[in-house]
Amino acid sequence: MKQKFHKWFWVWEFEKEIRWINDMAAKGFGLCxxxxxxxxxxxxxxxxxxxxxxxxxxxxxSEKGQEYLDFxxxxxxxxxxxxxxxxxxxxxxxxxxxxxxxxxxSKLAHLRRIVLLLLxxxxxxxxxxxxxxxxxxxxxxxxxxxxxxxxxxxxxMVGYAVVRIGIxxxxxxxxxxxxx
Amino acid sequence: MxxxxxxLTEAVYYILLSLLEPRHGYGIMQFxxxxxxxxxxxxxxxxxxxxxTMLEKGWIEACGTEPNTRKKEYVITQTGTAVLLGEIARxxxxxxxxxxxxxxxxxx
Numbered sequence: 001m002k003q004k005f006h007k008w009f010w011v012w013e014f015e016k017e018i019r020w021i022n023d024m025a026a027k028g029f030g031l032c033x034x035x036x037x038x039x040x041x042x043x044x045x046x047x048x049x050x051x052x053x054x055x056x057x058x059x060x061x062s063e064k065g066q067e068y069l070d071f072x073x074x075x076x077x078x079x080x081x082x083x084x085x086x087x088x089x090x091x092x093x094x095x096x097x098x099x100x101x102x103x104x105x106s107k108l109a110h111l112r113r114i115v116l117l118l119l120x121x122x123x124x125x126x127x128x129x130x131x132x133x134x135x136x137x138x139x140x141x142x143x144x145x146x147x148x149x150x151x152x153x154x155x156x157m158v159g160y161a162v163v164r165i166g167i168x169x170x171x172x173x174x175x176x177x178x179x180x
Numbered sequence: 181m182x183x184x185x186x187x188l189t190e191a192v193y194y195i196l197l198s199l200l201e202p203r204h205g206y207g208i209m210q211f212x213x214x215x216x217x218x219x220x221x222x223x224x225x226x227x228x229x230x231x232x233t234m235l236e237k238g239w240i241e242a243c244g245t246e247p248n249t250r251k252k253e254y255v256i257t258q259t260g261t262a263v264l265l266g267e268i269a270r271x272x273x274x275x276x277x278x279x280x281x282x283x284x285x286x287x288x
Binding site: 077101102 | 189190191204205206209221222223224225226227228229249251252
C-alpha cells in the first residue's frame with residue numbers, strides 16, 4: 001500500500017536524507033516516487049533495495065540526462081524519481097553494494113556540482129536582501145524589511161551549506177594527494 | 181599534454197583493458213571485477229563519466245549495440261591502445277624500481 005510522508009532536509013543533508021530512505025527500505029518501505037519534501041513509499045521486502053541520491057549533471061528529462069539514466073539502468077540501477085536535478089536511484093541489494101562514485105575524483109566532481117548550484121542562490125539572496133533592506137530604510141516599509149531579513153536568513157543558511165561542503169572538498173583533496 | 185607520462189586512474193586502466201574486445205557498460209563492470217579477482221568494482225557513475233571522457237579523447241569508440249539487449253557497446257581505438265601500452269610500461273617501471281630497491285635494502 002502506498003504511503004505518503006512529508007519531510008524536510010536541507011541541501012547539505014543529502015547524506016542524512018539517503019540514510020533515512022535506506023532505513024525506511026530496511027523496514028520494508030521502498031521509496032517509489034518523490035516530490036518537493038514529499039516521499040511516497042511502497043511495500044517491499046525489508047532490505048530488498050539500496051537507495052542512492054545524486055545531483056546529476058543534466059536534468060533527467062533532457063537528452064543527456066535520459067542517456068545517463070539509460071546507462072544506469074543497463075547497470076542494474078533503477079530510476080525512482082527526481083526533484084530538479086537531484087535524482088533518486090535504487091538497486092537490488094542482492095546485486096552487491098551500491099556506489100555511484102567510488103573514486104575520489106568523481107566524489108569531488110559531485111560535491112563541486114552541489115557548490116555550483118548553491119553559489120548563485122546565495123548571491124541572489126544577498127543581492128535581494130540588500131535591495132529590500134535598502135528600500136525599507138528609505139521608505140520605512142515593514143514588508144520590505146521582513147522580506148529582506150528572510151533573504152538574509154536564506155543566504156546565511158546557503159552560505160553555511162557551502163562552507164560545510166567546502167570542508168568536505170578540502171578533506172577529499174588532501175586524501176587525493178595520497179591516492180585515487 | 182604528454183599522455184605517456186601521466187598515470188591513468190585504476191578505473192580508466194581497467195576500462196581500457198576490458199575494451200580490447202567490444203563490451204557494454206555492465207559488461208565492463210563484470211569483466212573488471214572478474215579480472216581483478218573481485219577487488220575493483222567500478223561504480224556506475226564513475227564508469228559513465230570515464231566512458232564519455234574517453235570517447236571525447238578518442239581512446240575508445242562506440243561500435244553499435246548488442247543484438248539482443250540493444251545496449252551500447254564500445255571498443256578501444258589505436259590511440260587508446262597506445263595509451264594503454266604507455267601505462268603498462270610505466271607500471272612496469274614502478275614495480276621494477278620498487279622490487280629492486282627493496283631487495284637491495286633487505287640484502288644489506
